[in-house]
Amino acid sequence: MTVLPSQTQILIIGAGPAGSAAARILAEQGKQVVMIDQQQIGRDKICGDGLIPDAHKALTRLGLLDAVMTQAQHVDYVRCVGRHAHVDIKGELAVLPRRILDEMLVRHAIAGGTQFFGGIRFERALEDNNGRVIGAVLRQGEHQIEIKADWVLLATGAVPKALQTANMCERHTPNGVALRAYVHAPTMVGRITEMEFVCSVHCRHGYGWIFPEPDGVFNIGVCIIDSYTLHEGKGKRKTDANLRQIFDAFIAEYPQAKALLQEGELISDIKGAPMRCTLQGARWSRAGLMVIGEAAGATYSCTGEGIGKAMETALLAADAIINARTDEDEAEIRTRYEAGLLALKPKYELYEKANRIHAYPWLADIVIWFANRNEKLRTRMSGILRETSNPGNPFSIKGVRRILFG
């Protein structure tokens, strides 16, 4: 049995991008950090594997961008595909299987001084008499282990079980679901070079994608975001869309997807996973504990991108701890973290509004039509992707005018 220390300054639950990013920054600043995950190093995560500019920014801060880019497939454009045309938007992009990316991130955290323990599951929070979290009860096989910590960071992703047992879950249902497969198709190398986002009729309320990975492999999938809120006001029921049927329809309908499957070989299962978006669905903190990454709903609605945002929220929590004044109490540290999330919230809300574009494919067609005729608009869209310009509310007249005319 692995021997965990009985005490640490920081206990991080979950070694995805959020957990590992926080671990690295805290450990290199001299904090004693223990990170655990129910799985061992090298686990896979169902994902599109796309790294957009926010992920590049976080990886730069972590000092890991060059190493990641050495392994990743470099991509220069996001291709937005409408029903009649497409437009390419420039950005710093890359694609790398999560199995590799997440292992690099964990090892980077360990190199920074984090103690990592795999195969250990979080069961519940340890609390003092006032209800402050002072550690966690963990499980390794038959054995229950207690570890005390000044801070617990919950980075357990979109599956809500840990949020629930930590008494942080406000909504069990995810905002979205997505499904992906890997296809090895060397003949398609050079024919699919962009990260393709396809607004297809069959993917209403979501989209299909094909992303080129290294070594002639492609990540193909579909997602529906809003599977929870879609029917809000109509009984809040989940959409009954069948993701596998949508995937099959995407392949039948989109010529690049059809060619990929005809010429290539499926080398993975076709697997789905939930998504938690818009900084909703969970409390962000309670005394002694902060929720980071997708557990806090850090994935963007509309695009489903969440790797960069998971790391960004993790860095906010890490910075709140590191920058604490000696006279600052834990509530002030949490307030600083939550203020950081609140500052991000308007952008999340715009993505939530923009998500409606999937229900109105004609709107995507109009934007693509204009963008192909207007370089300034393409530059503006690239700014939105890089998060250097604000999309505005895309569903107001002012917002549409702003997108189209700057």
Ligand SMILES: Cc1cc2nc3c(=O)[nH]c(=O)nc-3n(C[C@H](O)[C@H](O)[C@H](O)COP(=O)(O)OP(=O)(O)OC[C@H]3O[C@@H](n4cnc5c(N)ncnc54)[C@H](O)[C@@H]3O)c2cc1C
């Ligand atoms: C099909 C699909 C495609 C996607 N495509 C993209 C994309 O192309 N680009 C992008 O940026 N985002 C994408 N996303 C979103 C992205 O996967 C998430 O935003 C990201 O993984 C969140 O990182 P995280 O560190 O918060 O959580 P995760 O990466 O989910 O890590 C959570 C970790 O916590 C561990 N854990 C959970 N519960 C426990 C427990 N009780 N005890 C111990 N450990 C526990 C898990 O084992 C896991 O290692 C996609 C999502 C899906 C479902």
